[in-house]
Amino acid sequence: MVVATLILRDIHQPSAPSWWPPAPGWWLLALGILALLAGFGWWLRRRRRHRERIAALFDGMVDAAPTPAAQVAAMSELLRRAARSRDANADRLKDAAWRAFLDQGQSLPRFDGELGNLLLDGGYRREVDPEQVAQLRPLVRARFLEWMGLR
Template sequence: MDAATLALRDIHQPPAPSWWPPAPGWWLLAAVVLVVIAVLWFWRARRQRKRRAIAALFDQTLAAADTPAAQVAAMSELLRRAARRRDAQADRLHGDAWLAFLDHDDKPGSPAFAQGAGRLLLDGGFRREVDAAQVEALRVLARARFLQWMGAT
C-alpha cells in the first residue's frame, strides 16, 4: 500500500467516565457529610432532652408544693440555685438586691421582679395566705428566668 492511498483518521477519544460508581473522594465526602449530620442531630436531641428535663424539674418541684406559699418558697429555692450559675455569691443576696439581681438580664425599664409580681419572692414563702393569681404571675416570671439561667432557652 502506498502512502497516498491510506486515509488519515482522527484520534479517537476514549468514552467519558460514567458517573457511577463515584470516585473514592466522593465516597469520603459523603461519609464526612453523614457524620456531621449525625453529630448535629445528636447534639440537638441532647439539648432538647436537657431543656425538657430542666423544665420538668421546675414544674415537678412546684407540683410537689401543696400550698401557694410553699410554691413561692420552691420558686425562690430554684431561682437561688440557678443564680449560682451566674454568680457564686448570688444566693446570699436578699431583699431588693436579690430582686435587682433577678432583673439584671431584663431590658432596662422593665423590672418585673423588683416592681412587679416578683416582689412576692421577698415574703410570699412566709405568709399564711397568698393569692393564687399572684403566685401564677410569679410562676411565669420565675420559670422564664430559671430556664434562661439554666441554659434551657
C-alpha cells in the first residue's frame, strides 16, 4: 500500500493591493488639489492683469498730456484720486498737509524740496522743466500704485 503524504504549507497572506488604480478617495483628493491650483492660478492672473491695467491707466494719462505742465497736472490728479482710497477727504488737502499725507509712512520724505513744489504747483506753471517731470514721474507712479494696492 502506498501512502501519499500531503505536504502542508503555512497560511498565505493575500498579495498587497496594487497601487493602480487608486481608491476613489485618492481621486477626490487629486481633483481637490487640482481645483485649488487652478483657482490660485486664476487669482494670480487676475491680480496681474489688474495691476497692468492700473499701471497702464497712469502711463496713458500722463503720456497723453501734451506739455510737461499738463503731465504734472495729470500726475497730481491721479494721486489725488488714489489718495481717496486711503482717506475720503485726502483729495481736499492743500500745501503742507498734502505733502505730509504724501510722505505718510515713509522714513525719508520723498516729496520735499523742488519735486514737492513741482507736484504742488507744476500744473499751473507756464513752463516746467521736462527733466524735473522725468524725475518726479517714478516717485508719483510708485506712490500711485502703492495707494491703489499694487505694491
